Amino acid sequence: MSTITVTVNGVVYREEIEPRLLLVDFLRDNLCLKGAHIGCEDGVCGACTVIVAGRAAKSCMMFAVQADGVEILTVEGLAQGARLHPIQEAFTEQHGLQCGFCTPAMVLSTYQLLARNPDPTAEQIRRGISGNICRCTGYTNIVKAVAAAAVKLRGAKASDAS
Amino acid sequence: MRPRAFTYHAPSSIAEVIDILEQHGAEARVLAGGQSLVPVMKLRLASPKHIVDITRVPALDLIRGDDGALLVGALATHEAIENSALVQAHCPVLAEAASHIADPIVRNRGTIGGNLCHADPAADFPLAAIALGAELIAAGRASSRAIPIDRFFAGFLTTALKPDEILTALRIPKPPPHSGGAHLKLSRRSNGLAIVGAAVMLAMDDDGNCTDVRVALAGMGPMPIRAAAAERALRGNRITQAVIVDAAALAPRQTDPPSDVHGSAEYRRTIAPVIVGRALKLAAERAGALL
Numbered sequence: 291m292s293t294i295t296v297t298v299n300g301v302v303y304r305e306e307i308e309p310r311l312l313l314v315d316f317l318r319d320n321l322c323l324k325g326a327h328i329g330c331e332d333g334v335c336g337a338c339t340v341i342v343a344g345r346a347a348k349s350c351m352m353f354a355v356q357a358d359g360v361e362i363l364t365v366e367g368l369a370q371g372a373r374l375h376p377i378q379e380a381f382t383e384q385h386g387l388q389c390g391f392c393t394p395a396m397v398l399s400t401y402q403l404l405a406r407n408p409d410p411t412a413e414q415i416r417r418g419i420s421g422n423i424c425r426c427t428g429y430t431n432i433v434k435a436v437a438a439a440a441v442k443l444r445g446a447k448a449s450d451a452s
Numbered sequence: 453m454r455p456r457a458f459t460y461h462a463p464s465s466i467a468e469v470i471d472i473l474e475q476h477g478a479e480a481r482v483l484a485g486g487q488s489l490v491p492v493m494k495l496r497l498a499s500p501k502h503i504v505d506i507t508r509v510p511a512l513d514l515i516r517g518d519d520g521a522l523l524v525g526a527l528a529t530h531e532a533i534e535n536s537a538l539v540q541a542h543c544p545v546l547a548e549a550a551s552h553i554a555d556p557i558v559r560n561r562g563t564i565g566g567n568l569c570h571a572d573p574a575a576d577f578p579l580a581a582i583a584l585g586a587e588l589i590a591a592g593r594a595s596s597r598a599i600p601i602d603r604f605f606a607g608f609l610t611t612a613l614k615p616d617e618i619l620t621a622l623r624i625p626k627p628p629p630h631s632g633g634a635h636l637k638l639s640r641r642s643n644g645l646a647i648v649g650a651a652v653m654l655a656m657d658d659d660g661n662c663t664d665v666r667v668a669l670a671g672m673g674p675m676p677i678r679a680a681a682a683e684r685a686l687r688g689n690r691i692t693q694a695v696i697v698d699a700a701a702l703a704p705r706q707t708d709p710p711s712d713v714h715g716s717a718e719y720r721r722t723i724a725p726v727i728v729g730r731a732l733k734l735a736a737e738r739a740g741a742l743l
Contacts (some may be wrong), residue, residue, distance in 0.1 A: 292460055309460035309503065312494075331453045333491050334643070336557055345531075345560040351490050352561070355460050356483075356505060399557065420643060421555030 294358040298323065299367030309355050313347075314338040316354035317364060325365035325394040329423075336422035339395035340364045346402040346421070365394035368401070376442035377401055377435075386435030388426035396422050400436050408444055412437070455493035462505045466591050466620065469506055473616045474593065476502040482618055483507075484527055487554070487562035488570040512620060513563075515539060522624045526565025530577075531556070533564060543624050545633030545651060545735075549580035552635060555643045565619045568604070571611050571675060572645070578605065578676040579651035580635055582668035586624045592617040608674035628664070631655035632738030634731040637670065638723055640714065646670045647714045648723045650679075650703070650731040654686070656739050662686045667728060671720055672707040681705040682728060691741045693733070700729030 295304045298321060305320055317323045317340065326349050329337035338350040341363035368375035377400050380386065387393040396419060403410060403418035410418060415436045416429070424432060461480075463469045473480050481500035483489055484507060492498045506512065506527070513527035515536050522542040524533065533539050534550040553559055553567070553576050567577040568588065578601075581588075587598040590613055599612055606612050613619060627633070637649030649670035655663045665686045667679040685699035702725075709720035736743060 308457065310455045310457050312454075312490075331494065333487065333554075333558065336555070339557055346557045347561055348557050350494075351558075352486050353460070353490070353503075355462075356486065356507070358462075402556075418556060421557035 292355050292358075294355055296354075296357050296359070297361045299362070299364060307354050309353060311354045312350055313340070313342075313352045313354045313357055314349035316357075317349060317362075320354075323364050323366050327391055327394065329391070334423070335392070336399070337392055337395050339398050339422060341398055341402065346399055348421075363398070363401075365397055368397065375401075376446060377404070377439040380439035380442055381432075381435045384431050384435035384438050386427070386432045392422055392424045392426075396424065396432060400439055403436065404440050404443055408447070409440060410436070453494040455490075456496060456499040458499075458501055458503050460503050460505065462508050464508050464510070466509060466618065469504055469509060469618055470591070470593050470616055472502065472504050473618070477615050480504055480615075482569070484566035485529065485561040485563040486566075487558050488566060488572065506618065512565075517542075518623065520626045522626075524564060524622045524624065526568075526619045526621055527563050528565075530554075530559035530562045530564070530567070534559065543580075543584050543627060543633070544738075545583060545635055545653060546577075546580045546624070548633075549576040549635040549651060552576050552637060564622065568622075569611055569613065569619055571605055571609050573608065573673060573675050574645040574647075574649065574671045575676070576635060576637065576646065576649060576651075576670070579649055579668040579670050580633075581622060581624075582676060582678060583633055583635075583651040583653040583666045584624050584627070585653075585666060586622045588619055589621040589623060590614075590617045591620045596620070598623065602678070605675040610675075627653060628655045630657070630739050631664075632735040632740070634734035634738065636727055636731045636734070638727055648672065648709075648720050648727050650724070650728045652728070652731045652735045654691070654732065654735045654739055656691060656736075656741060659690070660741055661690050662688065667703065667732070669703065669707065669724060669728070672704065672709045672724060674708070674710075677707065679703040679705070679707075679724075679728060686732070691736045691739075691743070693743050696732045696736065696743075697729055700725040700732060703728040 327337040329335035480502035637646035681702035704721040
């Protein structure tokens with residue numbers, strides 16, 4: 291067994307775990323954060339994406355012990371109380387989801403994409419979310435949602451600055 | 453899918469890494485970004501008893517100039533290489549290969565050292581490293597040694613590293629003036645491994661004659677290989693469309709492509725000249741050739 295200390299959505303957890311425990315299972319079963327979904331389990335679908343040390347990571351492709359001492363953001367950490375994060379608002383308004391299985395990961399990939407590139411082109415959006423598979427939407431409304439989120443976040447930044 | 457149980461080691465120096473590897477021999481595996489090893493362990497294709505996480509060893513991810521060459525640390529991620537101004541200036545073909553690996557999420561964690569040591573015959577970085585004539589720096593108990601990339605791959609998923617050695621960096625010589633490179637692959641999905649892939653580096657003299665060329669192939673055998681016949685057809689000749697087409701046609705010579713779910717050996721032999729031809733044309737244009 292190994293003891294790890296991780297900060298998830300601002301809360302510090304100290305847990306004793308088996309080294310073979312995958313990060314996604316740690317988040318879902320030990321911490322009861324069910325937003326990271328288990329899809330292909332093979333690193334292809336991206337449904338388990340969370341933000342690890344500021345970078346999007348497939349949480350089924352790493353062991354929880356690798357996250358010792360690290361800060362993690364999951365979809366549960368985005369909204370502030372009842373107020374959705376601007377990316378979540380944009381996905382809602384643009385119908386950027388149907389069944390919702392890929393959505394938490396899609397939202398977090400968007401979070402990383404817009405942090406790196408606040409004003410992406412449609413092509414850059416498609417490349418930015420290419421690690422996340424959606425089998426419902428055909429991606430058109432997701433791309434619209436990401437573009438709308440970019441506008442919202444740029445607006446929020448501008449009003450912060452003024 | 454759950455891997456078998458293992459003991460986790462997180463050493464903080466190369467000396468400690470070597471200690472653990474010496475102690476456990478073939479029962480230990482090095483873990484870097486984990487983007488190849490973790491899935492292989494989940495499928496139980498590999499079940500190492502000891503996992504040695506080297507990501508807590510400092511400074512193994514540095515990318516820096518070294519007396520005209522470029523040193524790329526083994527823990528440099530695909531994402532870091534793709535976006536490194538140093539890499540883009542020194543050997544853009546390495547950044548190009550990085551950008552063709554999997555997807556942005558995998559590229560955040562996957563490392564060049566892990567990609568090379570996994571030695572997948574369909575992987576992208578081995579091709580760029582071969583085309584660039586890189587040297588791989590391996591650290592062992594007593595000292596470090598430099599392994600020329602042409603002697604690094606020893607067979608299917610096998611390298612020349614000893615069980616108690618780790619790869620610490622790649623040393624990439626400065627490409628000569630009037631040179632250009634390109635990496636291309638054919639895959640079913642944009643995020644997929646190559647069915648056939650190629651990386652080339654080509655250098656010319658002032659008259660447009662090919663002074664040096666290296667052509668590396670993926671998916672054409674149990675390990676990445678050079679297309680020696682294609683290289684011979686180019687070296688010393690003036691680079692023209694016709695010369696490129698003739699050279700590319702020789703790419704499948706002395707290869708042993710597999711037949712699998714992604715394509716038959718015959719298909720790979722048919723596709724290789726197309727991919728190599730396109731890569732050579734792109735590299736020649738980037739080298740300044742007027743085709």
